[in-house]
Amino acid sequence: NAGVTQTPKFQVLKTGQSMTLQCAQDMNHNSMYWYRQDPGMGLRLIYYSASEGTTDKGEVPNGYNVSRLNKREFSLRLESAAPSQTSVYFCASSEGTRGRGAFFGQGTRLTVV
Amino acid sequence: EDQVTQSPEALRLQEGESSSLNCSYTVSGLRGLFWYRQDPGKGPEFLFTLYSAGEEKEKERLKATLTKKESFLHITAPKPEDSATYLCAVQGAGTASKLTFGTGTRLQVTL
Numbered sequence: 567n568a569g570v571t572q573t574p575k576f577q578v579l580k581t582g583q584s585m586t587l588q589c590a591q592d593m594n595h596n597s598m599y600w601y602r603q604d605p606g607m608g609l610r611l612i613y614y615s616a617s618e619g620t621t622d623k624g625e626v627p628n629g630y631n632v633s634r635l636n637k638r639e640f641s642l643r644l645e646s647a648a649p650s651q652t653s654v655y656f657c658a659s660s661e662g663t664r665g666r667g668a669f670f671g672q673g674t675r676l677t678v679v
Numbered sequence: 680e681d682q683v684t685q686s687p688e689a690l691r692l693q694e695g696e697s698s699s700l701n702c703s704y705t706v707s708g709l710r711g712l713f714w715y716r717q718d719p720g721k722g723p724e725f726l727f728t729l730y731s732a733g734e735e736k737e738k739e740r741l742k743a744t745l746t747k748k749e750s751f752l753h754i755t756a757p758k759p760e761d762s763a764t765y766l767c768a769v770q771g772a773g774t775a776s777k778l779t780f781g782t783g784t785r786l787q788v789t790l
Contacts, residue, residue: 570722599777608782609723609766624777656722667713668778670722 568592570671572657578677579647587642587674589657597660598640599624599668600632602653609656615640647678681706681771685781692757692788700752700765700784708772712750714743715766717783723766757788 573588591598600612611624615634629651631643640659644651654675660668684703692698704712711730715723727736729745736743740761742753752765764785768778 601780606782609768609778609780611777611779614777658722666711667715667725667728669725670715672722673720 570657570659570669572655572671572674574674575672576675578679579644580679581648583647584643584645585647586644587655587657587676588639589641589671590639591657591659591669592638593659593669594637595659595661595669596637597668598634599658599660600630600640600642601656601658602626603656603673604653612642612655647676649678652676652678681769681779683767683769683779683781685765685767685784687784688782689785690787692754692786694758694788694790695756697753697755697757699754700786702750702752702767702781703748704750704767704769705748706769706771706779710770710772712745713768713770713778714741714750714752715768717764717766726765754786757786759788759790762786762788 570591596617599614601609603609610626612630613632615621618637621632633641654673656673657671658668660666682705686701711728713728714726717723727743732747734745740755744751764783766783768780
């Protein structure tokens with residue numbers, strides 16, 4: 567019962583470097599999300615995918631790109647990392663229907679120096 | 680734009696001392712209000728969904744209630760293992776199942 571799996575768990579990048587955060591879910595959910603969590607700001611939506619083949623911007627998409635590779639996998643890419651992107655990143659998935667709660671992964675703690 | 684405000688920011692209780700956490704919200708067409716628990720270094724863990732005013736849900740020492748403007752998470756006779764951050768989120772109509780979160784209430788229960 568893995569649920570939502572994120573890799574890596576920790577990462578340190580230098581300013582300007584790129585990286586991809588990976589996320590996979592095994593619950594056959596239609597919708598997937600990427601959030602970032604910063605102290606005092608709560609969870610903010612970066613991008614989401616309502617269903618396979620679609621992606622849309624959330625509240626804070628600048629500096630990020632996403633790919634919905636298939637129904638299971640949703641990746642988040644930082645093309646040129648900046649210190650402002652230091653955060654904890656969470657992937658989540660849900661059935662995508664009315665009122666169904668989202669299930670979260672364990673998070674990726676990213677530091678950009 | 681959907682908005683969620685949680686209060687208090689932090690709450691310290693003694694074991695057995697009951698209290699309530701508040702979640703005030705504005706949303707265009709509520710599809711669901713969600714409560715999550717988050718432990719340090721972990722992802723949020725789903726607790727409850729409430730759909731309409733007047734609805735209540737219970738799980739062990741936790742009870743969630745919903746009105747048209749706010750939700751309460753009542754904690755009865757808490758134990759130290761209830762210590763965590765509790766997050767509230769709303770899902771509005773036409774938002775493709777996106778959740779808007781509050782900043783959470785950090786609960787500490789001491790012996």
